[in-house]
Amino acid sequence: MALIVHKYGGTSMGSTERIRSVAQRVAKWVRAGHQLVVVPSAMSGETNRLLGLAKELMPASVSAESQRELDAIAATGEQVSVGLLALALQSQGVPAVSYAGWQVPIATDSAFTKARIESIDDTRVRADLAAGKVVIITGFQGIDEDSNVTTLGRGGSDTSAVAVAAAMKADECLIYTDVDGVYTTDPRIVPEARRLSTVSFEEMLEMASLGSKVLQIRSVEFAGKYRVPLRVLSSFTPWDIPVEEECRSGTLITFEEDEKMEQAVVSGIAFNRDEAKITVMGVPDKPGIAYQILGPVADANIDIDVIIQNVSHDGKTDFSFTVHRNDYARTLELLKATVLPATGAAQVMGDPKICKVSIVGIGMRSHVGVASKMFRTLSEEGINIQMITTSEIKTSVVIDEKYMELAVRALHKAFDLDQEAAAA
Numbered sequence: 001m002a003l004i005v006h007k008y009g010g011t012s013m014g015s016t017e018r019i020r021s022v023a024q025r026v027a028k029w030v031r032a033g034h035q036l037v038v039v040p041s042a043m044s045g046e047t048n049r050l051l052g053l054a055k056e057l058m059p060a061s062v063s064a065e066s067q068r069e070l071d072a073i074a075a076t077g078e079q080v081s082v083g084l085l086a087l088a089l090q091s092q093g094v095p096a097v098s099y100a101g102w103q104v105p106i107a108t109d110s111a112f113t114k115a116r117i118e119s120i121d122d123t124r125v126r127a128d129l130a131a132g133k134v135v136i137i138t139g140f141q142g143i144d145e146d147s148n149v150t151t152l153g154r155g156g157s158d159t160s161a162v163a164v165a166a167a168m169k170a171d172e173c174l175i176y177t178d179v180d181g182v183y184t185t186d187p188r189i190v191p192e193a194r195r196l197s198t199v200s201f202e203e204m205l206e207m208a209s210l211g212s213k214v215l216q217i218r219s220v221e222f223a224g225k226y227r228v229p230l231r232v233l234s235s236f237t238p239w240d241i242p243v244e245e246e247c248r249s250g251t252l253i254t255f256e257e258d259e260k261m262e263q264a265v266v267s268g269i270a271f272n273r274d275e276a277k278i279t280v281m282g283v284p285d286k287p288g289i290a291y292q293i294l295g296p297v298a299d300a301n302i303d304i305d306v307i308i309q310n311v312s313h314d315g316k317t318d319f320s321f322t323v324h325r326n327d328y329a330r331t332l333e334l335l336k337a338t339v340l341p342a343t344g345a346a347q348v349m350g351d352p353k354i355c356k357v358s359i360v361g362i363g364m365r366s367h368v369g370v371a372s373k374m375f376r377t378l379s380e381e382g383i384n385i386q387m388i389t390t391s392e393i394k395t396s397v398v399i400d401e402k403y404m405e406l407a408v409r410a411l412h413k414a415f416d417l418d419q420e421a422a423a424a
Contacts, residue, residue, distance in 0.1 A: 001033050001034060001035060002034050002035070002171040002172070003034070003035045003037070003129070003168060003169075003170045003171050004029060004034050004035070004036055004037075004170060004171060004172055004173075004174065005036075005037045005038075005039065005161055005162075005164055005165040005168075005170045005172070005173040005174070006025075006026060006029070006036060006037070006038045006039070006161075006174050006176060007038075007039045007040070007041075007139065007157060007158060007160075007161035007162075007173065007174070007175045007176060008022050008038070008039075008040045008041065008176045008235055009041050009044075009157070009176065009177050009178065009235070010041040010042055010043060010044035010045070010046070010047075011044045011177070011178040011235075012040075012041075012176055012177070012178065012235035012236075013040050013041060013042070013043050013044070013081050013084075013085070014043055014044040014045075015043070016084070016088075018235075019081075019084050019085055019088050020088050021235070021239050022038075022040070022085060022088070022176075022235065022239075023085060023088035023089045023091070023092055023094075024092065024239045024240070025176075025235070025239040026038055026085075026089060026094070026134060027089060027092040027093075027094045028239065028240065028243065029243060030094055030134060032243045034243075035129045036134045036135075037125065037129070037134075037135045037136075037137065037164055037165075037168065037170070038085065038134060038135070038136045038137070039136075039137050039138075039139045039157060039160050039161035039164060040078065040081040040082060040085055040136065040138075040139060040157070041077075041078065041081065041139050041140065041157040042077025042078050042080070042081055042140070043077065043080065043081060046077040046080070047074055047077045050073050050074055050076065050077055051070065051073070051074060053073075054069070054070055054073050058070075064112065067112035067113050068112050068148055070112065070113060070151075071112045071113060071115075071141075071148070071149055071150050071151045072148075072149050074113075074140075074141075074151050075100070075101075075138070075140070075141045075149045075151055078100075078138035078139055078140050078141060078157070079100050079138055081138070082098035082099070082100070082136040082137065082138050083098050085098070085136050086098040086134075086136050089134055089136075094134055095131075095132055095133040095134065096133055096134040096135075096136060097128055097133050097134075097135060097136070098136040098137075098138075099124070099125075099135065099136070099137050099138070100138050100141070100149075101137065101138050101140075101141040101142040101143060101149075101160070102141075102142065102143035102147070102149060103124075104120060104121060104122075104124060104125060104137060105120075105121055105142070105143050106120050106137075106141070106142035106143065106160065106163070106164075107119045107120070107121075107142060107143060107144070107145070108142035108143065108144055108150045108152070109144060109150075110144040110145070110146065110148065110150065111150070111301060112148075112150060112151070113151055113153060114152070114153045114301060115142060115144070115150035115151060115152050115153075116152070116218075117142060117152070117159065117160075117163045119167075120163060120164060120167035122164075122167050122168050125137070125164075125168065126168070137160070137164060138160075139156060139157025139158075139159075139160040139161060140152055140156035140157045140160060141156070141160070142160075152218070154216075155216030155218075155219070156216065156218075158175060158215055158216040158218075158219035159216055159218040159219045159222060161173055161175065161219065162219040162220075162222040162223050162226075162228050162230065163222050165228045166222055166223075166225075166226035166228050170228070171229065172229040172230075172231060173223070173228050173229065173230050173231070174231050174233055174250075175215060175219075175230065175231070175232050175233065176233050176234065176235035177214065177232060177233070177234065177235065178234065178235070178236065179214060179232075179234060180195060180233065180234035180236075180237065180249065180250060181195040181196065181197075181214075181232050181233070181234070181249075181250040181251035182195070182196050182199050182204065182207070182212070182214050182215075182232055182251040182268070183195050183196065183214075183268070184196065184267070184268045184269065184412065184417040184418075185268060185269040185270070185271075185408055185412050185417070186213075186271070186408070189405050189408050189409065190269075190408060190409050190412045190418075192412070192417075192418035193412065193417070193418075194417065194418070195251065196251050196267065196268070197251060197252065198251065198252045198253075198254050199251055199252075199253060199254070199267060199268075200253075200254055200255075200362055201220070201223065201224050201253055201254065201255050202362060202393060203267050203268070203360050203361065203362055203393065204220050204253050205217065205220045205221065205224060206270070206358070206360045206391070206393060206394045207268055207270045207360050208220045210270035210271070210272060210356065210358040210360065210394065210396060212268070212270045214232055215230075215232065215253075220253070223253060224255075227255060229252075229253075230252075230253040231247075231250050231251065231252050231253065232250050232251045232253070233246065233249060233250035234249075234250065237249065265361055265363035265364060265367045265370055265415065266359045266360065266361035266363065266364065266370065266415040266417065267360055267361040267362070267363075267417075268359075268360050268361070268417070269357065269358070269359055269360075269408050269411050269412050269415075269417065270357075270358045270360055271355060271356065271357045271358070271404055271407075271408055272355060272356045273355040273401055273404060274324055274325045274326070275305060275306075275322045275323070275324065275325060275354060275355065275356055275398070276322065276323055276324070276325045276327075276328035276350060276351065276352040276354065277320060277321075277322050277350065277351045277352075277354045277386065277387070277398060278320065278321060278322070278323065278328070278331055278332065278335065278348065278349070278350045279318055279319070279320040279348070279349045279350070279351075280293055280318070280319045280320075280335060280339060280343075280345050280347075280348050281318045281345065281346045281347050281348070281349060282316045282318070282345050282346025282347065283316065283317060283318070283319055283343050283344075283345040283346075284315060284316065284317075284343060284344060284345075285312035285315055285316060285317040286315075289317075289319070289343065290307075290309070290319070292339065292342060292343050293319055293335070293339050293343070294307075294321070296334055296335075296338045296339065297323070297331060297334065297335070300330070300331075300334055302323055302324075302327045302330065302331055302334075303323065303324060303327070304321050304322070304323060305321070305322040305323065305356070306321060306322045306356065306387050306389045306396065306398055307319075307320070307321040307322075307389075308320050308321075308387050308388075308389075316346075320387065322354070322356070322387070322398060325352055328350060328352050331350075332348060332350050335348045336348055353400065353401045353402075354386065354398050354399065354400060354401055355398070355399060355400075355401045355404040356396050356397070356398050356399075357396070357397055357399060357404060357407045357408060357411065358394050358395065358396035358397075359374055359394065359395050359411060359415065360393060360394045361393060361394075362393050364392070364393050364394070364395075365392055365393060370395065371390065371395045373414060373415075374395055374397070374411060374414075375397075377410050377411055377414040378397065378399070378407060378410070378411075380410075381403070381406055381407065381410050383399055383400075383403045383406065383407055384399065384400070385397045385398070385399060386398045386399060386400075
């Protein structure tokens, strides 16, 4: 008997018919002799609907008090999902019990709308599993030390599922989505994209951080830290296929590098259109200037991605970085209010119409000329590169948003990712 964690996304839970299909799939795993913990998201569109209602009524300026209420509201979407799934399982003759995150409890910090998991008490869950029940836990949420409901941010149900799997030392965590695995890039942009049967943890971490929507980055970080076996599957395959066959489908996130991985220089193309670029111009080129600019941004709980500093001229330099597009306006206002008067910078400029395109692959460690091939390919398509960042196994460029799809298609072809070997 294995302990398995299933996670189902909002599309998988999008209607009572789909919830019934999820229940049939879970029941199949139970009848095959496994213990099941299930972490579902809210029904597709429900979180947006709830937050839309909140924004119609909330104050113009978002305070900590407002964020607390936003979390209380958003958390109800998952609570509906777990209750419905429990009822659907009971109708299949499978004992099931649902819990909100605070009932487990899943303890988090108090960073409303972006909380981080600190601990999970699995005592109650293990007792229910021992009693033969399927345990269904809300994704995306927990409770802080003051008993406030908190949410983990968008995509947080992936993080919840992997964290539960880690806490309970589950044999495997299966992430069911509306796609059947991890592809060389988004098939909606490149129809020739191929599904990867395996992808290394390092590559998946880079892809998630660079814009791949298959897995949320914090879930991949959890999986890496606690060595949680992770597999991405589709919830739209027939629910009644044998468990053994289902286990062989999808994409396995592996912690072992093998010879096949070495053959692929680049494993995938990731992209992110949710970024915006901010430039602080004419700042004094002196020690500590980066902290003076980025410190207030970090203190405001705004994530920073690509950073570059230009060559100094006459003791002045320009400093550019990217943030999530949702944080763009807030970051501009913050910099104008704090950084300009503190540093004597000339001005703050921004561009919300940029995107980031990245190539990722473990094979880049042992092959030279990969970045230059990327740059040449973009040049041949007439695409100007605004910013560049690299690591051992990835190279990312910031370009004009209107060229994103062209860049992805060109790079996918240039690195032969449409060939069968890419899926090995």
